[in-house]
Amino acid sequence: MYRIRFHGRGGQGMKTASRILGSAFFLEGFEVQDAPRYGAERRGAPIFAYVRAARAAINERGIISRPDLVVVADDTLVPVPASGVLSGIGARTVLLINTTQNTSAWQQRLNISGPVITLPASAEVEDRADLPYIGATCAGAAARLVGVIARDTLAGAIRTELSALGAGVIDRNLENALQAYDIMQAHSGLVREGSMTSAIKYAHPDWADLPFDTARISAPTVFATANSVEVRTGLWRTLRPVVDYSRCNHCWWVCSTFCPDGAIAVDTDGKPVIDYDHCKGCMICVAQCPPHAIEAVSEEQAQRDTTTGETP
């Protein structure tokens, strides 16, 4: 059985990627499961989707914990523990990353011995309007890596899954996906099937038995106030707003009021201070600042500049 996980951000089309790949497997005669996994997460938040495909009935359910292939649409997610990109990766797991950096850099950084393949499609992600296309691109690359999906089958699956989106969008997705499929030619069949699980051989983990408490104890009551600040929604950001204080005229009532998240504080001099732990990168402040004193910087670039000591 093939076990494949797609990791990306809400809005990047990981659900679509899993559906396209799932349909392509199905058209090749496989039994398939594909499902997105998300809860309260929104656009920009880390999400994942997964596909199981086998020649026999699939009895396994739930999240894939031992993947054969992990596809990462957005490389800024790799260091984010909450995204679970590296969860369950073993020596034979293939890691496919959409990145501008090379394979050995990732192998070294992650200290993994398994194969790392890079997908040089990163330029696409720079343009927010094009984010949805990365899903089909990832599906195209994954289809070639498993080596059992024909090019025409992939195209058919994309046409079916995206039929509601109109010819223009389908063509754009097809072009990107087939290009990714072709680029991966040298690695065709690199991803190998893992063995099927057997219910007979299954040994359950060491469960901890929890006693049944009364509602007063077990009901989820929050006694803290405004403790949502513990949640770092700054992780969602793909673009970072940066204030150029030399041009800022301290009209904080504009940016600080319009920021939906209340992520712009005002200091005693009336200077706006952006809270990067929580700013989701919506760019409303950039669009509304009267003297255009807030610039949108790629988050990836901003983080690189910060680690090299330069202030963006």
Next chain:
Amino acid sequence: MTGTKASIRRMKDLPSTHLLGTGTPMCAGCGGLQALHEIYDILGEKTVFVNAAGCMTLLSVYPFTPFRGSWLYTAMASSPAGAQGIRDALDILRERGELPAEEDLQVVVLTGDGAAYGMGLSATSGAMERDLDFIYICYDNEGYGNTGQQYSGATPHAAKTATSRGAHGFAGYKKDLFSIWAAHRPAYVGTVIGAEPLDLAHKIETVKQLRGPRMIIALAPCPTGWDYDPGESVNIGRLAVRTGIWPLKEYIDGKVVHTRIPRGRLPVEEYLKTQGRFAHLFAPQRDDALLAELQARVDAYWDGVTS
């Protein structure tokens, strides 16, 4: 206005510190969250929120909350009934002398349009009939946002939704909730939008001074459900007002008053063309007939407005 002294006159007077906690799971650029944070800054922390299922339910997902006071989750149709229970409990505590006046709380219902325009309308009608002392905030993103933007009673004519995918979009018409609510003769009904924070602040200051049912509908530009870039939320909100699609008005002392009558109204297509949910009106062919119908409806509304 009845006996209110506005302390917020200019943008500069808006609050510079924000009460609603950061770190909520609302989408980047959520127009509903923007309106809520502006409203909460003025209502203050002596509030208890009663919430029906919708995007904003996710504000308080255990163990986190952005609120500084209590929050109660109710079934989708029953938030005003939940508010009644809380108000009654607070009143009993007050009568028994166990709750000093300065510690009393405002009970605030917070629901989406799916609940307000549809499922929850009966419970809301009952609460107004009983003259319940509460505030109702409906953030109107014109669809069932949390479940993937299916149409609701608030979806505008011709908008594409997850359940209105045909060439002409949604066949129905947006209900006039303002008039439905006002027909109950509550203490207050007002429309607001986060993109017009001063108008919003004036209305919330008014609401704070009143008692009885005080009803607020906030148009909530929704990048996810309306299909546009999140950075455009405020521009789109302003266009909703300047094209006359979202009239800013209030019902108070038995009269409806428009708080902003847009002079030189922009054509509605300036608003429609900003959103993917209306893209089929412009491509592959321009749907002149439908655009003219939408414009005519807005014109007819404003033709009837005198104050």
